[in-house]
Amino acid sequence: MVLFNVHVGALITSLLLLSLLPKIDSSIENESGDIYHEKTKYFREENDISKSSSTWDKYVKLIEIAERNHRNQTDDNDRxxxxxxxxxxxxYWKNQPMSEIQKQFDTIVSIAKTRRLTLYQIIDHRLYRQAEDELIFPARNYGIEHFLLNIIDSLPDMEFLINTYDWPQNQLNIPILSFSKSLFSHDTDILYPAWSFWDGGPALGSVYPTGIGRWDIMRQTxxxxxxxxxxxxxxxxxxxRGxxxxxxxxxxxxxxxxHPELxxxxxxxxxxxxxxxxxxxxPPAGELKHEAFCQFKYLFNFRGVAASFRLRHLFLCGSLVLHVGSDWIEYFYDRLEPWYHYIPLETDLSDVENILLFAQNNxxxxGKIARQGRDFIWNHLTMDSVELYWKELLLEYYKLFGIEKSIVKKSKFVQVHRRPKP
Known part of the structure; x- marks a missing residue:
């Protein structure tokens, strides 16, 4: 009887202790936004197969800092x-002498022809440009013009140069709009949302022979x-794959x-x-559609000739994006926070093996960073937001560079009309 009472007492004591312990939800989908309760887990022996806890600790600290900085950010609902x-x-342009810039605008047709840029004019809410046979990449212009025509009724008369090449122009005396630029070389180009949100996206062999396709459709896919x-x-x-x-x-x-296991x-x-x-x-590997990438947890993004068109697509897989380098950017990159929305990698890939091991063991x-990155792109990089950015960009452009004299349609320019959906 005494032995029985001892066993019962011990059992009751154990149950009481267990009831005081916090309940742990092990599902990724229900994970809390607070990473601090996780920290002790990162250093357990079973999660640290080949590396010391100090190796993982440096990454955890970077993520903790990103968490704190993210919480301190607020958005202006009016912009x-x-x-x-x-x-x-x-x-840059606000600090330049406007008189010198205006002199360049007087030769804007010559600049467009010499540098093979597209000169757009907005006159009485109509859109004009060079004839189609003078365009370098017509499909890229079609992608741009979709958004311009959507906001044309909100825009005053103006004219502006758009670069449809992959690389920026970096002109010091006249503003040029480009889709990508280099932070390290301090390019003066003004970023606009790439044409590939609607049309003119890169063709990729047999999987995307006419281009990756519209962003609104790819989002759903x-x-x-x-x-x-x-x-x-x-x-x-x-x-x-690339x-x-x-x-x-x-x-x-x-x-x-x-290391194929990595x-x-x-x-x-x-x-x-x-x-x-x-x-x-x-031998070259076969090409795959972007949706096939989604079966892997960790997806790599590299720049191409300039910024990569692929980055925004990778986030929507709900996989962890490992973004290599920090030089080339598109207009939305600045709001992507390293260690919160994605994990950054140096261009020389010196830490890539450690990062993959860290991800596998944590x-x-x-999964939490992957979800945060996906949610940001899904919620904020919409077709409506692309259109809003175009509108804000051109209104700001007009505020700085708008001229008082009337804009006259250039000789041989044609009016741009809506095209069938690609």
Whole structure:
């Protein structure tokens, strides 16, 4: 009887102690926004197979800092969430002598022809430009013009130069609108939302022979893929497919060959491909649609000739985006916060193996960053927000560069009309 009472007492004591412990929800989907209750978990022996706790600790601290900084940010409901980029782009021009800039505007037709830019004019809420046979990339202009025509009734008379090349123009005396620019070279171009949100996106072999496609459609396509591959069903490896446009990508492909348990990174053909030497000695991999990427937990983004058109698509997979380098940007990059929406990697990929191991061994935290990145792009980078950015951008442009004299339609310019949906 005494022994029985002892056992019962011990059982009751254990139950009381268990009732006082916090309940832990192990599901990724229901994870709290607070990462601090997770920290002790990162240093348990079973989550630290090959690295010391101090290795993981440096990453956790970076994420904690990003969490704190994010909480201190607020948005102005009267402006686009991306409006700070407009302010930043115009800061250079506000400090330049307007008289010198206006002299350049007097030769704007010559500048457009010499640099092969598109000169747009808005007159009485109508849109004009050079004839189509003078355009370098007509489909890119079509993508731009979709948004311009949507907001034309809100715009005053003005004229502006748009660059449809991949690289910025960096002119010091006249403003030029470009889709991408380099932070390191302090380009003076003013960023606009890329044409590929609507039309003129890059063609990718057999999977996207006429371009990736409209952003509004791809949003839905990738959202369905995300639902088919929720975080718990994704493969815990990194993934990359792309052509060898730069040797910067070589270390990732080589790491994949030596450590396939960490990632699957392979080169595909591009137009310049002639032999396996162009794909680092291996036969080129087959191309895949973006929704196939969603089956992997960690997706790599590299710049191309300029900023990558792929970045926004990767976020919608609900996978963790590993963004390589910080030089080339599009207009929405500034609001993406490293260690909160994505994990940044140095261009030399010196830390890529450690980052992949960290993500594999800290699955809940990796999933949380992936979800935060996806939610930001899904909620804020909408077609409506792209249109709003165009409107704010051009109104700010007019405020600074608008001229009092009437704008007269240039000789041989044609009026732009709406086109059928691509």
């Amino acid at each position: 686009s969430v991306f409006h700070e980029q407009i302010d930043r782009d115009f800061s 990738l959202n369905k893929a995300r639902q088919s591959y929720p975080w718990t069903k994704k493969e815990s490896r990194g993934f990359f 052509s060898r446009t730069s040797s910067e990508r070589d270390p990732l492909v080589l790491l994949s060959r030596s 990632l699957d990174a392979q080169y595909t053909k591009n137009q310049a491909w002639k032999s396996d030497a162009d794909t680092l000695g291996y 699955d809940r935290l990796a």
